[in-house]
Amino acid sequence: MAELIAIIAVDGLVYASWLFLVALGLTLIYGVLRILNMAHGSFYALGAYTAASLITMHFARGYPEAQSYLWLLVAAVLVGLLVGVPMERFIVRWGYGRNDVLQLLMTFAVFLILEDLIKLIWGVQAYYAFQPFALLGNIQVGTVFYPMYYLLLLGAAVGAGVLVWYLVNRTSFGKLVIAVIQDQSMALAMGIDVTRIRLVTFVLGTALAALGGALTAPLISVQPGLGVEVIVLAFAVVVTGGLGSLEGAAVGAALVGLARAAAVHLLPEAELFVIYMIMAMVLFVRPRGLFGRTEVRRI
Amino acid sequence: MSTGLLPRTGAFPAFGTVALGILAVLGLLLTDWAAFVFTVALAKSLIVLGIILLMRAGLVSFGQGLYVAASAYAAAFASRLWGITDAFVLLVLGVAVSVVLAVLVGPIVSRYREIFFAMLTMAVSMVLYGFLLKAYSITGGTDGIGMREPTLLGMVVSGIAARRAYYYLSLLVAAVAVYGAHRLDHSPLGYMVRSIRDNDIRLEYLGVSVRQVIFSTYVLAAALAGCGGVLTAFALGHITPDLANWTASGEYVFIALFAGSGNVFAPVVGSIVYQFLQTYAAKYWPYTWHIAMGAAMLLIILFMPEGLWGIYERITAWRAGKEATVVARGAATDGRVGDA
Numbered sequence: 341m342a343e344l345i346a347i348i349a350v351d352g353l354v355y356a357s358w359l360f361l362v363a364l365g366l367t368l369i370y371g372v373l374r375i376l377n378m379a380h381g382s383f384y385a386l387g388a389y390t391a392a393s394l395i396t397m398h399f400a401r402g403y404p405e406a407q408s409y410l411w412l413l414v415a416a417v418l419v420g421l422l423v424g425v426p427m428e429r430f431i432v433r434w435g436y437g438r439n440d441v442l443q444l445l446m447t448f449a450v451f452l453i454l455e456d457l458i459k460l461i462w463g464v465q466a467y468y469a470f471q472p473f474a475l476l477g478n479i480q481v482g483t484v485f486y487p488m489y490y491l492l493l494l495g496a497a498v499g500a501g502v503l504v505w506y507l508v509n510r511t512s513f514g515k516l517v518i519a520v521i522q523d524q525s526m527a528l529a530m531g532i533d534v535t536r537i538r539l540v541t542f543v544l545g546t547a548l549a550a551l552g553g554a555l556t557a558p559l560i561s562v563q564p565g566l567g568v569e570v571i572v573l574a575f576a577v578v579v580t581g582g583l584g585s586l587e588g589a590a591v592g593a594a595l596v597g598l599a600r601a602a603a604v605h606l607l608p609e610a611e612l613f614v615i616y617m618i619m620a621m622v623l624f625v626r627p628r629g630l631f632g633r634t635e636v637r638r639i
Numbered sequence: 640m641s642t643g644l645l646p647r648t649g650a651f652p653a654f655g656t657v658a659l660g661i662l663a664v665l666g667l668l669l670t671d672w673a674a675f676v677f678t679v680a681l682a683k684s685l686i687v688l689g690i691i692l693l694m695r696a697g698l699v700s701f702g703q704g705l706y707v708a709a710s711a712y713a714a715a716f717a718s719r720l721w722g723i724t725d726a727f728v729l730l731v732l733g734v735a736v737s738v739v740l741a742v743l744v745g746p747i748v749s750r751y752r753e754i755f756f757a758m759l760t761m762a763v764s765m766v767l768y769g770f771l772l773k774a775y776s777i778t779g780g781t782d783g784i785g786m787r788e789p790t791l792l793g794m795v796v797s798g799i800a801a802r803r804a805y806y807y808l809s810l811l812v813a814a815v816a817v818y819g820a821h822r823l824d825h826s827p828l829g830y831m832v833r834s835i836r837d838n839d840i841r842l843e844y845l846g847v848s849v850r851q852v853i854f855s856t857y858v859l860a861a862a863l864a865g866c867g868g869v870l871t872a873f874a875l876g877h878i879t880p881d882l883a884n885w886t887a888s889g890e891y892v893f894i895a896l897f898a899g900s901g902n903v904f905a906p907v908v909g910s911i912v913y914q915f916l917q918t919y920a921a922k923y924w925p926y927t928w929h930i931a932m933g934a935a936m937l938l939i940i941l942f943m944p945e946g947l948w949g950i951y952e953r954i955t956a957w958r959a960g961k962e963a964t965v966v967a968r969g970a971a972t973d974g975r976v977g978d979a
Contacts, residue, residue: 612769
């Protein structure tokens with residue numbers, strides 16, 4: 341029994357770190373831009389494809405094995421710059437100040453476009469980039485062997501979380517971001533370049549989603565349909581924790597991750613059910629999520 | 640008839656009557672595959688009609704797939720397990736299942752607005768999707784389950800005759816639904832729904848329970864989606880969990896946007912146009928038609944917020960001159976998901 345609990349805890353933690361990486365970007369973008377980005381799942385998929393291609397190329401040319409991990413980061417940065425920048429500048433920007441639901445539909449449209457763009461670029465076959473995963477070997481926890489790669493995933497999630505938290509709460513850029521979150525017009529009046537802050541935040545969020553995808557690429561076969569599931573999961577996490585809250589994303593990811601791991605081991609049929617059950621239960625008690633702030637409505 | 644109590648549009652528009660008549664005649668002329676496309680489109684138009692009713696309150700449901708799938712599976716199970724084959728009984732059963740589900744889910748989602756409403760409805764529908772996918776011993780998982788051929792009031796229809804039968808059945812249900820929605824539009828509930836979009840707090844001050852209004856509209860939309868679900872199951876003969884997936888729900892929202900929410904008849908026209916565009920697009924650009932769809936969606940949101948119906952209204956307004964322009968503008972801004 342104790343062993344089962346330990347296994348569930350470890351599995352849950354691994355799943356939670358994966359969820360957190362994806363949810364972090366989503367909550368960041370919502371927090372600053374007030375846009376719930378449905379194309380987030382596509383960014384994730386793009387990250388996975390880019391990383392898979394780069395890693396395959398890396399090993400095909402026989403470069404040093406250890407350096408292949410760099411491509412995971414490179415993939416995230418590439419997607420952030422090549423997809424995040426144009427999307428914010430040419431599409432999302434048109435939605436600022438408009439109805440929330442319209443913005444949601446705009447990002448849904450981008451999601452549709454990106455889904456097919458991925459098929460155009462990479463085709464419909466599966467890609468495998470297992471080497472970074474296989475290279476790290478296993479680690480023994482109790483009687484169970486766990487891939488070392490899971491530790492890397494956990495480290496990346498913690499690292500990304502700390503980095504974003506530090507950026508928002510401890511740097512001058514973060515002060516500007518908070519000013520924009522609180523009151524955009526006032527921030528603008530004070531001479532803050534709101535346009536730039538939005539762009540940087542959006543690109544950062546995009547890169548985080550892509551990083552989540554890139555880190556997942558060695559674990560799975562990268563194929564179409566990757567992004568569809570992710571966005572709903574990330575959304576469940578973010579809403580459970582409270583939209584726009586970093587702490588919320590972390591707690592939400594932990595809750596959802598552990599619950600799913602428990603379901604997988606105890607009642608596999610309920611795997612997906614449990615995730616949304618938690619969300620529904622949290623929302624029933626706290627309609628704005630665990631860390632969500634109640635907003636004052638202007639009439 | 641126009642006594643001033645109801646606006647002039649209170650009579651069922653001539654356009655609707657004529658179009659339904661044309662569709663009834665078309666049923667005899669269409670080739671088999673076209674009749675199939677029309678049937679699927681008519682079934683979808685019911686789901687879209689439900690979305691449009693909610694849109695008038697400023698709410699977008701990204702989870703109508705829940706009711707489509709629930710009713711479709713209910714009909715399939717009823718026909719397989721209990722041997723119920725009558726189409727009308729199955730239809731009533733599917734709608735009943737949808738309504739019961741909506742009564743359970745409604746109190747939770749009716750507390751939310753804007754994206755929270757959109758995403759919550761989506762999440763609830765994903766619960767069903769997850770269940771249908773995982774419980775393969777009951778639901779067949781991704782393989783889905785087949786539907787027994789339904790009978791119409793005791794008559795066994797099969798083969799080519801069945802195509803026509805489903806077509807007319809769908810048309811009948813759609814006509815009833817469109818007329819009902821039209822009546823609803825000019826009922827107190829219809830007026831309250833539209834005022835929620837304008838200012839729900841003021842409505843509360845007037846003594847109306849906004850949650851109650853949203854709840855009623857939500858249940859109605861679910862019932863419509865239930866009709867659409869059973870009719871889809873009849874037309875396809877085989878159903879899969881994908882009906883409940885959020886991308887399917889997104890498609891209905893897309894059709895609603897594409898059609899425009901200014902008129903209750905818009906979903907029928909919009910769904911038919913959309914279904915044909917999709918059929919051809921999927922044939923000629925199997926891997927890229929989502930790009931066209933996404934781009935069209937962006938263009939509609941940015942430049943044509945009244946949808947297809949808006950174009951029709953502009954043409955009639957242009958023909959009828961200046962006075963009509965004012966009326967059409969008023970009507971067009973009436974129900975669309977506009978800017979806050």
